[in-house]
Amino acid sequence: MVKPKASNNPTPLGWQHPASGVVEFDNRPLRHLEATLDRHTTQYEHIQQTMLNTKTALQSKINLVSLAVGLLCADHRKLVDRVDDGEFTLTTMRSTVQDLHPQVKEMKADILYLQLQVEDAKGHCRSNVRSFGFPELVEGPYIKLFSNSGYPRQ
Template identity: 25%
Template structure:
């Protein structure tokens, strides 16, 4: 049986086994990369949602600032009027000295 070779010493069989092992490893690596990509896409989606909420909050804050500025602008003439009336009263009322 000099011409008979076992699968253990057969170079082609050895290459096929090695290729199968490497293919399996590459499949595992590819799956890990795909899983990571899926996780990153989900994380990116979360970030986009958070960013959208932050933009909405920012818009609400800008609206509140605009309302406050408008209110202040409308109150300023009234406050000036009250201040002028107080000054006029101060001039009319004598200061008591002890």
């Protein structure tokens, strides 16, 4: 929204026209929120499908108990699941989402990010990365994990 030329009195909600006193509301923050929610919805649906594909692919290698999806939030309460099938160990570290917009809460997304770590039987870490997504590729005796979330590999 372009600031009206006749207005020179900004208010927290928009701009007030000097002659009429009418406040012209600035709806840019609302539009930004709507766009953010749209992106999160699309991301959630994509990750949900990836989760199903990944879980199916992993079940032959690891007795996988659960995977979860994520959205960006401020809270960092961590919950760690550890699954060990004797040959590989899968660790997922999850962060619970708090105080999100109601539309985001309705998506049942309770994860900020995943930290997936695969160790072999000797305890050597084969792959460790934080990600908003899921493993895109299962290959060989270990899982390759990819991240586009901006988190550095550890």
